[in-house]
Amino acid sequence: GESVGLHLPTLSVQEGDNSIINCAYSNSASDYFIWYKQESGKGPQFIIDIRSNMDKRQGQRVTVLLNKTVKHLSLQIAATQPGDSAVYFCAENINPSGTGRRALTFGSGTRLQVQP
């Protein structure tokens, strides 16, 4: 099965509220994580990343938190806007081939719906 998953398939928030999207991962050897945003009909867009030697990283209106103890990743979006409506994916850097060469694998995604 997949080593990256999400708790909530759909999250609905009011415009201006803060959003929190969660992601659980099972591979303790993962050392790099990325959050992507995907709008309908488009490819994934990079939002923010974090390396395993960090607990928190902030960007513009977004914050990623990494809890290695419980293997949990979250994306916080401040003052959510209608343009934030999309599907959000977390991705982790694992070793699917067993060769030691890593690749990014994705969770199933959370749909964020922002109500005006």
Add this chain to the structure above:
Amino acid sequence: NAGVTQTPKFQVLKTGQSMTLQCAQDMNHEYMSWYRQDPGMGLRLIHYSVGAGITDQGEVPNGYNVSRSTTEDFPLRLLSAAPSQTSVYFCASSYSSGGRVRDTQYFGPGTRLTVL
């Protein structure tokens, strides 16, 4: 820079036909990968490459072949198309070092493939 380009944008195949999905990047990225995305699902890793001459299998490699003869190009070949391969295919590239992704992946616009 054109970034990551994919051709064709759309393709319809009959069961048993073969074809090659093209992917090229002009950012001198060592790392390239192919994903498929089924409706309402996340991205699943098919194959990846950390540099010219090196390819590895991802999560769902069966029915697909890849090669990496140059840094710029990473074509994906469907040997004998099946309806189960109907999907949107995304190519991505990134800087890497030590056999792992070290930075965000840039995604192409995708190829929408239908197998009848």
